[in-house]
Amino acid sequence: MRITRGNRRVRSARERWSALGSGIRRVAVRRGKAVLVAAGVVAVTWTVVGGYRVLRESDHFRLRQVAVEGNRATSPDEVIRTCELRLGEDHLLFTSASEIEERCESDPRWRHVDVTIEMPDRVVVRVEEQDTLLYAATPGGLWKVNRYGEAWAPADPGDLLAAPLLVGAEAVMTDPERSRAILRDTLSLVRTVTGGNSGEGLGGGPFDGHGLILSWDEVLGFTVHDTTSGFRARFGHAPFGLKFSRLVRALDEARRRGLSVEQALVDNESTPEAVTLRLAPASGPAMAAGVAGTGARGIATQSQEAVR
Secondary structure, eight states, rough: OEEEEEEEOOOOOHHHHHHHHHHHHHHHHHHHHHHHHHHHHHHHHHHHHHHHHHHHOTTBBBBBBEESSSSSSSOOHHHHHHTTTTTTTTTGOOHHHHHHHHHHTSSEEEEEEEEEEEETTEEEEEEEEOOOOOEETTTEEEEEOOOTTTTEEEOOOOGGSSSSSSSSSSTTSOOOOOOOOOOOOOHHHHHHHTTTTSSSSSOSSSSOOOSSEEEEEEETTTEEETTTOOOEEEEEOOOHHHHHHHHHHHHHHHTTOOOOOEEOOOSSSSSTTEEEEEEGGGGOOOEEEEEEEEOOOEEEEEESSSOO
């Protein structure tokens, strides 16, 4: 039975309960979706956190082996210690190779370090050690120079006999570009006269590779002084390979004639096949200068009293 009040119909109790139930269902549907989404987020987060904890505590990815390659002057244990690698402790799943490389390269003895992580428990460390091919006397002190022409560390004066010394380049050492050019030419000359790892290196020449002083001049170029024998040779400017070959042939000819040579000039650009030699005082009352042609077939001395 319908009950009306004026023009407005009064709902029965059943209708009011039915409407209330419908409203509750609509709210439940809307809120239920949000609740389900929230529950899903919580479940995923819990799973991720739990999985992270499981991986973090797992020993499967613990560092167990370190392979060191390229080291000569440093031991594998020293490399491992410097790179701060901890066997049985470092977790490789949460460690990056760049982090290890940064720690390794903090040591100035190594020019470059390359690290490879091999899952699950191995790290390979490849080091390129710094070498010292010569020392350079600069306004900032004495420096070690590597094969790339880089002054990489201060030098100990007590070690000077271990490699040639470059002097006289102070004026250009304040100019980075000029300095690099001079160091590159110096290294080329060192490799040539000592038979080093260069295409120009001949080896077996008049220099023993120790106690060499290389003087550099903007105009005259390079002069090499062997402090062991006292012999000096002026090479001028690069390239040096052919000049050194000419010098060796000229000295062989002088030795065959029994002449003792004190100095040599191989920077004669106008006559590129010539070598001028200055004989030591013991070979005659006067100093003698001579020129050796291609193959050092003869030495024409300028002193009448020199030994022919």
